[in-house]
Amino acid sequence: MVYSYPVPMYAMAGERWQDLSGKAPFKLPRPAALPSDMVFSYLYDIFLALPLGVACQHEPKQTKQYKNGTYMQTELPYGNNSLVSFSEIDNWIFDLDNTLYPRHIDLFKQMEVKMSAYVSRLLDIPEEEATILRKGYYKQHGTTLRGLMIEHNIQPDEFLEYVHDIDHSGVKPDPQLAQAICALPGKRYIYTNGTNDHAMKVAKHLGITDLFDDIFDIVWAGLDPKPNRAPYEKLLAHTGINPKRTAMFEDLARNLKVPHDMGMKTVLVVPNRTREVFHDSWEAKGAESPHVGYVTEDIGGFLKDMLHAIGRQPQMEACATCPPQTALPNSE
Incomplete structure (x- = not known):
């Protein structure tokens, strides 16, 4: 048996996904008898192929063709798809x-490294612990800085200058x-x-x-x-x-x-x-x-x-x- 997984270029949210690139959905075979040492690799490859938040969903019941081979969804629980x-x-x-x-340019990754280093130095804790802490602040307060201001009463200027002093050359x-x-x-x-x-x-x-x-x-x-x-x-x-x-x-x-x-x-x-x-x-x-x-x-x-x-x-x-x-x- 063969399963099809749609690969969208972009799509309306809140509805099943479909191929919006004008190309046929790619196909992945069912892993019927894979050796145990290959299972993780296989599942990992499937995960990389799936779009965000989507798992083995079918195409919507109705579609309409837009120009240049791009397809839009029509049946949505909210909003206008046009x-x-x-x-x-x-x-x-x-x-x-x-x-x-x-x-994938990873500018924010550079900032994450610097934020962890800053928190580690500020609180005199290992960088691994600082990373866990700052991620918690980011999730709870919207930014690491906001969390540090609320929880540790820091002044923002030094943090902002240090964290944003990064290499921007990867942006083309x-x-x-x-x-x-x-x-x-x-x-x-x-x-x-x-x-x-x-x-x-x-x-x-x-x-x-x-x-x-x-x-x-x-x-x-x-x-x-x-x-x-x-x-x-x-x-x-x-x-x-x-x-x-x-x-x-x-x-x-x-x-x-x-x-x-x-x-x-x-x-x-x-x-x-x-x-x-x-x-x-x-x-x-x-x-x-x-x-x-x-x-x-x-x-x-x-x-x-x-x-x-x-x-x-x-x-x-x-x-x-x-x-x-x-x-x-x-x-x-």
């Missing part, structure tokens, strides 16, 4: 790390992403739990520095991180944008709940399926939650398809004619 609905959006908010660049220019962002109608923002300086360095390496109206960082937010509601409310008040005409892109599902509740369209950016094994399991949860509207593992490709759907297909020369944005970095 990319055309993005024609109502004229405000675009992007998380930074693992959203505007792929997770992304012309497709730049062309797509440039073609987005209305205002464009970066909203990150990191620092403004870190965001500017990442944007420079991606080649998208001049394409945003503002960058909002953890310092601007008063050190109150996503997913807390207060910084989102502050962002709306500061920009004056209408949340119902806004789309938010994030790599953590929990950070999309408040935007969804406010009326924003939400897009979850997941890592390439071959990298998912390196996730903390709690981070991988939530992709099928009602507050996640769309899921993609290729933000540039998603934006390109969305722009095509709303009649704003980016051109190769788009960024040459895109007017530079101002007010970077933000100011009160």
Whole structure:
């Protein structure tokens, strides 16, 4: 017997997955008589092949063909499955790390190492213990910094400067992403739990520095991180944008709940399926939650398809004619 596992490029969340790349689902044989020493390797390979949060699900009952061989789901428990609905959006908010660049670049891994070293030095504990502790703070408080401030009353400046002093050279220019962002109608923002300086360095390496109206960082937010509601409310008040005409892109599902509740369209950016094994399991949860509207593992490709759907297909020369944005970095 042969089982088929769909491999999506991107898909609507909250519904069964199907092949969105225009290619047939790949097939894996049932491991009928594998030697015991091969079982783990076999299961590991299957795990790497599966998309986030998906296990042996069938295609949805109905599908409709979209342009260029891309398929969209039709039967959803919530929301509108059409990319055309993005024609109502004229405000675009992007998380930074693992959203505007792929997770496998591992910038955050560098920061994790430095955070563990900082906690180890601060509390005079082994780095292994410090890693467990800071992950607990991250999960409970939204950021390691927030946890350290609450639990140990540290001052944030030294921590932020130390943790974000990393090598950004792994981030390479992304012309497709730049062309797509440039073609987005209305205002464009970066909203990150990191620092403004870190965001500017990442944007420079991606080649998208001049394409945003503002960058909002953890310092601007008063050190109150996503997913807390207060910084989102502050962002709306500061920009004056209408949340119902806004789309938010994030790599953590929990950070999309408040935007969804406010009326924003939400897009979850997941890592390439071959990298998912390196996730903390709690981070991988939530992709099928009602507050996640769309899921993609290729933000540039998603934006390109969305722009095509709303009649704003980016051109190769788009960024040459895109007017530079101002007010970077933000100011009160």
